[in-house]
Amino acid sequence: MAPAKIVIVGGGFAGVECARYLERRVGPEEAEIQLVTPDAGLLYLPLLPQVASGALNPRSVSVPLRRVLRRTEVIPGMAVGVDPETRQVIVRRHSGEECAYGFDQLVLSPGSITRIQDVPGLHEHGFGMKTLSEAMYLRDHVLRQLDVAAVRGEEDIDRERLNFVTIGAGYAGTETTAVLNKVCQAAARRYFPQAESTMVRWHLVTHGDRIMPELGERLGADAKKILAQQGIELVSGASAQEVTARGVTLTDGRHIPTRTVLWTAGVAPSPLAGHLGADTDHGRIVVNPDFSVPGLRGVWALGDAAAVPDLAAGDGKTCPPTAQHAMRQGKHMAKNLLATLRGGPVKPYRHPDLGLVVDLGGKDALARPLKIGLQGLPAQFVTRGYHLGALRTVVARSRVAFDWAVHGLSGDDFLRIGYGDYPTHTIGGFEQTGCYLSPEEVELRLKKLCEPGSHGNWLA
Numbered sequence: 033m034a035p036a037k038i039v040i041v042g043g044g045f046a047g048v049e050c051a052r053y054l055e056r057r058v059g060p061e062e063a064e065i066q067l068v069t070p071d072a073g074l075l076y077l078p079l080l081p082q083v084a085s086g087a088l089n090p091r092s093v094s095v096p097l098r099r100v101l102r103r104t105e106v107i108p109g110m111a112v113g114v115d116p117e118t119r120q121v122i123v124r125r126h127s128g129e130e131c132a133y134g135f136d137q138l139v140l141s142p143g144s145i146t147r148i149q150d151v152p153g154l155h156e157h158g159f160g161m162k163t164l165s166e167a168m169y170l171r172d173h174v175l176r177q178l179d180v181a182a183v184r185g186e187e188d189i190d191r192e193r194l195n196f197v198t199i200g201a202g203y204a205g206t207e208t209t210a211v212l213n214k215v216c217q218a219a220a221r222r223y224f225p226q227a228e229s230t231m232v233r234w235h236l237v238t239h240g241d242r243i244m245p246e247l248g249e250r251l252g253a254d255a256k257k258i259l260a261q262q263g264i265e266l267v268s269g270a271s272a273q274e275v276t277a278r279g280v281t282l283t284d285g286r287h288i289p290t291r292t293v294l295w296t297a298g299v300a301p302s303p304l305a306g307h308l309g310a311d312t313d314h315g316r317i318v319v320n321p322d323f324s325v326p327g328l329r330g331v332w333a334l335g336d337a338a339a340v341p342d343l344a345a346g347d348g349k350t351c352p353p354t355a356q357h358a359m360r361q362g363k364h365m366a367k368n369l370l371a372t373l374r375g376g377p378v379k380p381y382r383h384p385d386l387g388l389v390v391d392l393g394g395k396d397a398l399a400r401p402l403k404i405g406l407q408g409l410p411a412q413f414v415t416r417g418y419h420l421g422a423l424r425t426v427v428a429r430s431r432v433a434f435d436w437a438v439h440g441l442s443g444d445d446f447l448r449i450g451y452g453d454y455p456t457h458t459i460g461g462f463e464q465t466g467c468y469l470s471p472e473e474v475e476l477r478l479k480k481l482c483e484p485g486s487h488g489n490w491l492a
Contacts, residue, residue, distance in 0.1 A: 035060065035061055035062055035063050035064050036062070036063045036064070036136040036137060036373055037063075037064050037066070037134060037135050037136045037137070038054065038063050038064065038065050038066065038135070038136065038137045038138075038139065038369065039066050039068065039121055039133055039135040039137070039138050039139070040065070040066065040067045040068065040104075040139040040141065041068045041111045041114075041121060041138070041139065041140050041141065041142050041304065042068070042069060042111075042140070042141035042142040042143055042302075042335065042337075043067060043068075043069025043070075043071055043073075043074060043097060043106075044074070044075075044077075044141060044143045044335060044336075044358060045074070045335070045355050045358035045359045045362060046141035046143075046334050046335035046358040046359070046361050046362040046365070047067060047069070047139065047141040047335070047362065048067070048074050048097065048100065048101070048362065048424070049358075049359050049360075049361075049362025049363050049366070050139055050141070050334075050362040050363070050365045050366045050369070051065055051067050051101055051104045051366075052100060052101065052362075052366075052424075053362070053363050053366035053367070054104075054366045054369060054370065055101065055102060055103040055104050057366075057370060058370060058373070060103070062373060063137075063373060064105070065103065065104045065105065066104070066105045066107055066133065067097070067101065067104050067105070067106050067107065068107045068109060068110075068111045068121065068123055068133070069097065069106065069107070069108070069109075070108070070109060070110040070126075070464065071094075071097075072096060072097060072098075072106075072108065073094035073095055073096050073097060074094065074095045074097060074100065074424060075093060075094045075163070075164055076093045076094070076095070076355075076419070076422070076423055076428075077162075077355060078203075078355055078419060078422075079092075079093045079419060079432070080093065080161055080162075080164070080166075080167045080204070080208075081161070081167070081204065081207040081208040081210075081211050081212075081391070082211065082391070083164065083167040083168065083171070084161070084167040084168075084170050084171045084208055084211065084212060085171070085208075085211035085212055085214070085215050085393065085444075086171060086215060086439070086444050086445075086446075086447075087211070087393075087435065087436065087439045087444075088432060088435045088436070088439075089431065089435050090164055090167075090168055091431065092428065092431035092432045092435050093164070093428075093432070094164060095423070095424050095425050095427075095428045099425060099427070100424050100425060107123060107133070108125065108126055109123040109124055109125040109126060109131075110123065110124050110464060110467055111123050111142065111304060112124045112130075112304075112467055112468050112469050113304075113307060113468070113469040113471075113473065113474035113477060113478075114138070114140070114304060114307040114308060114474070115307075115474050115475065115478055116138075116308050116309070116328045116331055118478060118482075119134055119135055119136070119138070119330070120132045120133060120134050120135070120478055120482075121133045121135065121138065122469065122474060122477055122478065122481070124467065130477060130481065131481065132477075132478055132481040132482060135330070136330055137330045137332070137369060137372070137373075138330060138331045138332065139332050139333075139334070139365060139369070140304065140305070140308075140317065140331070140332065140333040140334075140337060140338070141333070141334050141335040141337065141338075141358075141362070141365075142301075142302035142304045142305070142335075142337050143302055143335055143336045143337060144162075144299040144300060144301055144302060144336035144337065144353055145162065145299065145300055145301075145302060145303075145463045145465050146160045146161075146162050146295065146296075146298075146299060146300070146459050146463060146465075147297065147298040147299050147300035148295070148459060148465075149271075149272075149297065151272050151273065151274065151275060152274045152275070153274055153275035153276050153277075154272065154275050154293075154295060154459075155459070156275075156277075157275045157276060157277055157293060158275055158293050158294075158295040158459055159173065159292065159293065159294045159295065159459070160294075160295060160296075160459035160462060160463065161204045161205070161208050161294060161296055162204075162299070162459075162462070162463055163462045163463060165462045166459070166462045166463075168449070168451060169451045169462075170208075170212075170294065171212075171215075171448075172448050172449055172450065172451040173292060173451070174196065174212055174215070174216065174292060175215075175219070175446055175447075175448045176448060177193040177194065177196075177291060177292060178193075178194070178216065178219050178220070178223060178232075178446070179223075179448065180193060181193040181194050181224075181231075182223040182224060188289070190231060191231055191289060192278055192279070192289040192290055192291050193291055194216075194220075194231040194232045194233065195231075195233055195235070195288055195289055195290040195291075195292075196209075196212070196213075196216070196233070196234045196235070196290060196292045196294070197234075197235045197237060197280050197288055197290050197292065197293050197294065198234065198235065198236050198237065198293075198294040198296060199237045199271060199272045199280075199293065199294065199295050199296065199297050200237070200238065200295065200296035200297035200298065201236055201237070201238035201240075201242075201243035201244065201266075202243075202244060202296060202297075202298065203244060203390065204296045205236065205294065205296030205297075206236065206243050206244055206255065206259075206390070206392070207390060207391055207392065208294065208296065209234050209236050209259075209264060209294070210258075210259065210262060210264065210392035210393050210396065211391070211392070211393040212234070213234040213262055213263065213264050213393075214262065214393045214394060215444055215446070216232050216234070217232060217262075217263065218443070218444060218446075219444075219446045220232040222446070233263065233265065234263075234264045234265070235264070235265045235267055235288060235290075236259065236264055236265070236266050236267065237267040237270055237271060237272070237282060238266070238267070238268055238269075238270075239269070239270070239271050239297070240268065240269070241268045241269060243255055243256060243259075243266070244388075244390065246352075246388055247388060247390065247398060247400060248400065248405070250405055251398050251400060251405050251407070254398060254407050255390070255392070255398055258392055258396050258398075258407075259392075262392075262393075262396070267282065267284075267286070269284060270282040270283050270284040270286070271283050271297065272293065272295070272297075275293050277291065278290075278291060280293045295459065299336065299353060300315055301314075301315040301316045301317075301336060301337040301338075302336075302337050302468075303465070303468040304337065304468060305317045305333070305337040305338075306471075307468075307471060307474060308325060308328060308331065308333075309471070310325050310326065310327065310328060311326070312339070313339040313350065314339075316336075316337060316338055316339040316350070317333040317337060317338045317339065318339050319332070319333050319334070319338045319339065319340055319341075320341075320380075321340070321341045321343055321380030321381055321382075322368050322378040322379060322380050322381065323338065323340065323361070323364075323365050323368060323381065324368075324378070332365060332368075332369075334358075334361040334362065334365050335353070335357075335358045335361060335362075336353035336358065340357075340361065340381060341380075341381075343380060343381070343382040344382050344383055344384040344385070345385070351381075351383075355422065356383075356385075356386060357383060359422070360381075360383045361381055361383075364379075364381045364383075367379070386401065386402065387399065387400045387401040387402055387403065387404075388400045389401075389411070389414060389415035389418050389419070390411075390415065391412065391415050391416070391419075395408060395409055395412060396408075396412075397409075397411040397412035397414075397415045398411050399411035399414040399415050399418075401414055401418075416436065419432070420432060420433060
């Protein structure tokens with residue numbers, strides 16, 4: 033029999049863990065493994081705020097896929113369409129060429145994108161924190177505001193530049209605000225006279241009255257105290273109503289003059305999740321506990337794009353879109369694929385929550401390992417130890433540990449690379465949210481790609 037074609041869509045935690053496990057246990061005569069991903073590296077998302085703060089080098093948090101995958105064929109490109117009936121995936125290569133890939137088993141783990149609400153001006157003036165490019169660009173932009181304001185222009189304009197606003201108090205928003213606030217305060221002490229340095233201020237806006245509710249009430253209250261001690265203003269019960277190049281108006285009527293609005297108000301499943309015609313739950317593909325998609329033979333979904341039942345939590349809950357679950361789901365998915373190929377039974381996914389970690393910069397951290405609340409240096413030790421253990425290679429762990437050590441000893445140089453000096457895209461451009469085809473376009477493209485003599489058909 034010909035080897036089965038396994039196509040994995042998504043080079044994040046879930047997809048890479050699935051491919052790693054499979055290629056170590058499946059022979060080439062049993063299955064061919066292909067991983068479709070627009071990126072050449074596995075980005076460790078929880079450490080993006082550390083890149084934005086300058087504590088970590090960008091290369092340290094992205095592991096080259098060809099370093100961790102030895103036998104899997106890495107297909108550089110973006111899966112923009114799926115047709116479960118003809119069992120094909122449309123991939124847009126970086127050259128712009130579109131190709132059709134056939135599959136026997138399809139693993140959908142395309143991850144998530146920033147959830148952008150219909151807020152006037154957000155697309156044009158908002159910043160995201162979902163990709164390596166966004167983290168590096170945000171750092172450059174923030175330091176540019178400090179550089180320009182240091183020349184001491186008009187006070188109103190300087191205040192705009194030295195006001196920074198984050199919308200959304202989840203992990204990404206809170207951690208990024210905390211670490212960048214420390215960078216800004218340190219830079220202000222070096223750049224500005226005492227009177228003007230007090231103008232530097234970060235505002236953290238949340239729709240509710242709690243930040244990072246997953247931490248629980250006690251640790252959540254501790255997080256508020258830490259942010260207040262750092263000089264960060266928490267704005268509760270509001271969100272963005274309108275964003276302009278020179279300010280943001282909140283839903284409570286308050287206007288904050290600023291040139292930096294960081295949008296971290298949640299994530300949404302990849303648009304690819306809607307291509308199967310399967311049931312969805314808030315955009316996430318509804319799957320069985322073993323990741324199979326009901327009614328679609330040989331199609332599986334996991335990670336942020338799938339509503340995987342959380343059997344450990346019970347009460348009909350689904351697994352939260354965290355790196356912890358994505359990595360373990362990827363490995364479990366590989367085991368179920370292996371069982372399917374060999375005629376064995378598949379097993380439901382069950383993983384108890386191991387806890388949460390939050391790095392707020394320097395000695396400030398919060399952690400809840402195995403439901404034990406920690407803060408300060410013990411929490412920072414647990415937090416950084418967890419991140420080092422979760423990185424996929426010894427090289428990546430060494431780089432991150434070295435960067436932390438050097439930054440801790442030498443501090444920040446406040447160096448800009450120059451991204452903010454040139455026109456660029458914001459959230460939608462960095463995350464390529466407009467690249468996906470509609471289901472109707474998928475059908476038309478496949479007909480064209482599968483015609484005899486088509487340029488893209490040779491890849492099927």
